[in-house]
Amino acid sequence: MSATSQTITLPGPLPLDGGGELARVEVAFETYGELNADRSNAILLCHALTGDQYVASAHPITGKPGWWERMVGPGKPIDTDRFHVICANVIGSCMGSTGPASAAPDGSPYGMRFPVITIRDMVRAHVGLLDALGIDRLHAVVGGSMGGMQALSLAANWPERTARVLVIASTSRHSAQNIAFHELGRQAIMADPRWKQGNYYGGEAPDNGLAVARMAAHITYLSEEALTGKFGRNLQDRDAKSFGFDADFQVESYLRYQGSGFTRRFDANSYLYITRAMDYFDLAEEHGGRLADAFAGADARFCLVSFDSDWLYPTSESRHVVHALNAAGAAVSFVELSAPHGHDSFLLDVPALDRVIGGFLG
Amino acid sequence: MSATSQTITLPGPLPLDGGGELARVEVAFETYGELNADRSNAILLCHALTGDQYVASAHPITGKPGWWERMVGPGKPIDTDRFHVICANVIGSCMGSTGPASAAPDGSPYGMRFPVITIRDMVRAHVGLLDALGIDRLHAVVGGSMGGMQALSLAANWPERTARVLVIASTSRHSAQNIAFHELGRQAIMADPRWKQGNYYGGEAPDNGLAVARMAAHITYLSEEALTGKFGRNLQDRDAKSFGFDADFQVESYLRYQGSGFTRRFDANSYLYITRAMDYFDLAEEHGGRLADAFAGADARFCLVSFDSDWLYPTSESRHVVHALNAAGAAVSFVELSAPHGHDSFLLDVPALDRVIGGFLG
Structure with missing residues (x-):
């Protein structure tokens, strides 16, 4: 509009x-x-x-x-x-x-x-x-x-x-569990060597870490029932398990997509600062x-x-x-x-x- | 004994x-x-x-x-x-x-x-x-x-x-949510550049990624009530928030400790293979x-x-x-x-x- x-x-x-x-x-x-x-x-x-x-x-x-x-x-x-x-x-x-x-x-x-x-x-x-x-x-x-x-x-x-x-x-x-999930995301970002203590602007961003953080958060946004209803144990574009580490299951493919899509539009340092603000909220x-x-x-x-x-x-x-x-x-x-x-x-x-x-x- | x-x-x-x-x-x-x-x-x-x-x-x-x-x-x-x-x-x-x-x-x-x-x-x-x-x-x-x-x-x-x-x-x-948490851990390991497609033996291991994976799993091992009862919003060895990214909260300190302690005794590739076996279990x-x-x-x-x-x-x-x-x-x-x-x-x-x-x- x-x-x-x-x-x-x-x-x-x-x-x-x-x-x-x-x-x-x-x-x-x-x-x-x-x-x-x-x-x-x-x-x-x-x-x-x-x-x-x-x-x-x-x-x-x-x-x-x-x-x-x-x-x-x-x-x-x-x-x-x-x-x-x-x-x-x-x-x-x-x-x-x-x-x-x-x-x-x-x-x-x-x-x-x-x-x-x-x-x-x-x-x-x-x-x-x-x-x-x-x-x-x-x-x-x-x-x-x-x-x-x-x-x-x-x-x-x-x-x-x-x-x-x-x-x-x-x-x-924010509860202890809320803080725990955010801390997990922050550690994922900070573990990415491209994060460089936050000095990555103008170079490659810590997208791998940010994607992992987003995946963790995304799991908390959906109920167990929603995940089961939406994906269950359904396989992604295949008839049988691959016996490898590809995204065999739809839920894996979905999480990877959520993680990588997010990095296009969001800054990893912003993720650190905003999650910290939320954890501090009381x-x-x-x-x-x-x-x-x-x-x-x-x-x-x-x-x-x-x-x-x-x-x-x-x-x-x-x-x-x-x-x-x-x-x-x-x-x-x-x-x-x-x-x-x-x-x-x-x-x-x-x-x-x-x-x-x-x-x-x- | x-x-x-x-x-x-x-x-x-x-x-x-x-x-x-x-x-x-x-x-x-x-x-x-x-x-x-x-x-x-x-x-x-x-x-x-x-x-x-x-x-x-x-x-x-x-x-x-x-x-x-x-x-x-x-x-x-x-x-x-x-x-x-x-x-x-x-x-x-x-x-x-x-x-x-x-x-x-x-x-x-x-x-x-x-x-x-x-x-x-x-x-x-x-x-x-x-x-x-x-x-x-x-x-x-x-x-x-x-x-x-x-x-x-x-x-x-x-x-x-x-x-x-x-x-x-x-x-x-394994439910969709179970698979989701494991996939998160695997992605954290694979995002660590030290993982090198699994060829890290004899060199530095992907400990950062493995620690993040462990943190994610650890959250699932405890109930929300247990985390609240054990840590709540208690601060770690300090009287006030630091307004920084140190582990201000006990739950953050605990998770970091769990993550880093784990890497001493466990192999990242084993974590990939065993979580995969569990996800495949039906x-x-x-x-x-x-x-x-x-x-x-x-x-x-x-x-x-x-x-x-x-x-x-x-x-x-x-x-x-x-x-x-x-x-x-x-x-x-x-x-x-x-x-x-x-x-x-x-x-x-x-x-x-x-x-x-x-x-x-x-």
Whole structure:
């Protein structure tokens, strides 16, 4: 659909949770639909780990449709005939917002000199963008997975900036198992000799390591049932096992494809930084250890959605947030949807999700 | 405890499921306890993917105690005062039995010239060992995880060779998710430039890739609850996050330790071959597609044990085998034990398992 692509430079340096600041921050974003006269119909859509701002417009590298075309557009659950939808590439990423591949003040790419950032730092940049756009209060902030973490962080730290908070398949903190899978991916990248401590720009990138990291993550995005239903033990383009190390099984072929396709569009250092931000995420810890205190100032309406087959951020994590919101006296609705796809359900065809989103946005 | 270490050479070449044969096969094994006069008190213990024959004797490389000391010994559930326990390194492995690091007939290491083998090929070598030892019929075959696959394969293919079959935390077939995790590990090894298509013997081994593979596997061995209980979000030897890429979290430090420790004692090519054998394992497929038919000739007593927190080979997989055994008219008992540790429960302190094993062996 019709989109506007823009990049702005924040007016000043961005203070960071780790101390220090990011000197010059660019934020690349897409918008869909018209902002109304009183600037009250804006929805900030927050993307996931390997997502980007191309929600409902073709990806400039892969040419593939936007990652949430089914949800965002005229007459769709996030209706661009009514709402002005903004999706910004998170800082630390690699699709136009400032990240490890960007030029540092000395003119060379940051590489591993890029500071370790947090989810709240990403949201601080989003708030800078909203300031620049003159949007004081959002109609809603919406996000799935890491996007949901950003939505929660905005609600907790800038509660006056949004009237609605929609959090899908997400969590208020990364578990030990979540951290373990990310650490596995980081070690795979760092084990690739092409990584060169992050100084690979202009040369060959550590694509082998990044592909392995993506494969590991991809396994966590699908349920065991989804993998069995989709692939089972089916062989790939052959009648019998090869008794070799080719991708005999469809699931092997699928993972290899996911891994190698990903390296075309994503920067390995960004993967390191964004997974680190996710692992550091613990909204309760940020607010003195009690999650309800994170939402003490919230007057927004909340909606949390989980999927019964999601083992990455299971329903218990959403319920944990709902209990904290209840304790804080916030208005919250919660639904666990039944879908077979696992964590990736939020991106896939789950009509019940469309209805929940459309209904909540009003 | 007191053990006897031996290596025998099978009298002839070993025919393989993939066609062809392995010309010269050595089998390295440990024994514990005395074989009685009528050779009726032998128990074959089958080890798991990265296990070895050092069940109850110190590992020659790491110096650590045997992997099942708690279960095997005088007066223990597998009582070496009564039973003659044999544990053989599987072919394809790297602790003395013929594998990819062994010399091929041309005198150089096989490397990737080693044939792709199956679980049944491993068991065929075990049967060759039993023949050489003059043991016609075992008191029992016992195994956990991949060891359980070997026990099932022996029962299905050489039913006359054992009176009891004890299968712990195992499966009759690898699921798509099981294959996915193994493929991830293989890709990590093959992505390591030191792997060199398997021709790294005498030089630097692909330890980085092997460590990543081990980390991936290790995550699957523990339950989410076990990881949370053991590590949670606890920091490692520090009071605050470092805002860097060190192992801030205990779970990261643990995984790195598991990965790097593993490379000291295991060969990367063996990891490729043994995971492949496991992925190929589908006992029903071997017997015309119906699992019950695999057990048509079985007159042994079976016992299956699963753990409620095991998400690698969940209880449903054991139950699937039990149903097939029921359909085949075999004598089978089944118990799901409650233990928090996940798949690794079979190696850890679960007193109920001791009682089940002791009781079943009689």
